[in-house]
Amino acid sequence: MADKIVEGRAPVSQKPHTVESKENGDIGGLIEIEINGRPYSVPFGITILEACKRNNIHIPTLCYHEDLCLAGACRVCVVEIEGIRTLQAACAYPITGKIKVWTTSERVRKARRHILDLLLSEHYGECYSCVRNNNCELQTLAKEYGVDFYRFGHIKEKRYEVDRSSYAIVRDMDKCVLCKRCVRTCIDLQEVGVLEATRRGYATLISTFMDKPMLDVICINCGQCINRCPTGALRAKDPSDDIWRAIDDPTKHVVIQTAPSIRAAIGEEFGLPPGNSMTGQMVTALRMIGFDRVFDTNFAADLTIMEEGTELLLRLKRKLLFGDETVKLPQFTSCSPGWIKFIEHFYPEYLEYLSTCKSPQQMFGAVIKTFYAQEMGLDPSNIITVAVMPCTAKKFECNRPEMNSSGFKDIDYGLTTRELAQMIKEAGIYLPELPKSHFDEPFGDASGAGLIFGATGGVMEAALRTVYEIVTGRPVPFENLAITPCRGMDGVRQASVVLNDVKDEWKFLEGIELKFMIAHGTANAKKVMEALIRGELEGYHFVEIMACPGGCIGGGGQPIPTSPEIRKKRAEAIYKEDAELPIRKSHENPHIKYIYEKFLVDGPCGHISHKLLHTHYTKRGKYIV
Amino acid sequence: MIFPDKNVLVNEVDTLVRKYGNGRESLLPILQDIQRKFGFISDFAMQEVAHQLNIHPVEVYGVVTFYSFLSTEPKGKYVIRLCKTISCELAGKDAVANTLERELNLKFGETSMDRKFTLEYCHCIGMCDQGPAMLINESVYTKLTPSKVIEIIESLK
16 A cells, blocks of 8 residues: 555655665766865765765754755855856755865855845844754854845844744744745645645735734644744744742642653753663652652653553553454554644544544543552642643643643643753753652653654554554563564555454454554555545554654754754664563553553553543534634 | 626636646736726635636735736726826826826825726836826826816716
8 A cells, every 4th residue: 555655746847855866877877076176976866955965064044954855945055157147046956967165156146145135134132032042054054154234234123923822832933934834834745735835926925824823823833833833923822930839839849741752852952962861860850849759751752652551451451352444553653743633634533543532641630639649649730731742733732721621720831842941951950960860759750662652653663562462471472572664754654563462352263464654754644545535554453653753853842943854863762661571561550560560550442541531523624713 | 897706717727727828937827807897806816816827926925016917906897097107207298197087086096986087107118109098997098188088088988
């Protein structure tokens, strides 16, 4: 079925692609060119930008992004080519002849400087009051090119109202430089289509449908646009002031949970290279900030696996043993709130395929305000639950009206990795130098299965480790529990395991090939849904979908910038930590066993779990009123 | 101009998609036909077109706002577009513009209360040798003078 999946919408010529070097032949065969007077041998067909990158020649870029199709909109990367009258955009010029390129000639430097001056003349805002101060591509370029005055003037008045209507995303069009990265992200990468360039010429404006506020349009809050915005035009809604207030209030018991992918990325905010796991240091920092309890969302991820795995087995039982045709298979995961909103809007008639499990964040909130409050003798109304997530959609999710099964708001505030790093810095802490410490009891330990939720394919791998063992009594037949078909960064992946020698109570599953599929990025989710509609997912049992490319490690709340390379490193950090943990399977986590003994006494998918840990979905539809 | 009923729009878009096809290249002809028939492209119409062409509503909105002759707001029965480019300007556009404003009791960019007239400026319509020129819906009027304008408006009233 993979080959039948239709390709994305961007024309092939604009798609990001890599040209492999070859000995001879047309595309990929080597060609001699000259850059800045020195000879280089580069593959035929690659762009000037790519050729320069491979040879460590720096060309500034602004609208170019590795994840996105080409735009050639900003012109910052212009270079001079001998014999061509005008300057050419290096990002969009494929090398098809023996050209001579100058990347830093006087003409090029002057043009770039003028382009920057023009961009700055329309860019309103003070750098110190900007969330992207010191991590802004426009600011970096201005410094690189020595901008010390505004040649073409500078806008003095605010022209646009800041759009704060969305739960997750704040838009300030005064800072927009019209690079269209957000447009390409939302349309090509995520297939949601919130933003597009509207109007014409000087009046061009990136806007939503009918210029409506972000809350009123169909946005899944994934925040991928924020991660790719070169300036501060798009940012996440920051609740840290409210959280500081709660911390400073002695009557409040402030509990924080940290998602699996935070530890793999937060170091980047403190200048470390991607792929450094900071688990212990982060826990210490959170205690120093003043959180009363620091919990690991991985525990809730384990809980999710128990519930979601059981739900899958129950669906299989009802369908295969009792022949109940109303049971929907494959079961889709429900951990990613961006994906949930995506399916609610675009495929509302397929909501029954979704697992009814809440996401780990919400499960943990419900458990904290019931079981934990009870164990500690606390009044749940005095507990403030904060969730550090790699995700902006979690900010929307915790505000869903149905997420209050404990009688209180399950999660009070959703915080992103970037905002947490900001809070840590504000507290005067340099994270990488802190001593390590361990999460608090009674949810102190989590399994490696919970940890790998942070990468695409992780939920599937974690679920298989548990489901396979429940059914057969043996661990999954993969070396060191690393279910490699689940891993990797391909957009849509599929694999299967055969269930042999099953336990007596699962006899109906004997010999069944458990087929599963993994997709990340909602453009890929769309392909999977279209395949489902065409009936091509017949025989599949379980589908994992994450709204963000790379899964949570590439989430909209993660440190900026992002690229395929960075996401790969973060995923490696997570898998490495998983391999080192003593407990690798959710059902072997002692705290999970404890909570099912003490609190969720009727077991996974039992009555209490259904009340607290499961949810229902809303058919939203894709029409905007 | 009455606001078209949703079902009417759905049927209309359906017909147009069958006529022009459901590729992205059919977007403009479909929008032009809707504009011609209803005088504007409502937000529901844009969403319906997006749905049927399998693109996003905001992309349709981007196209509609790009072109001056497509409109998201209802316009009058007669849309009067006076060329504001340099040849017509030199040929006496201002006098024509003043007459139009006075006769219609409208400012440029406005639509009359009875939705009969909309008055706006447009860029060059290629009648530079016969200026000042204007368009009323899809007909061209050239070599305009104030008295000629009064005559034309009277005939439409």
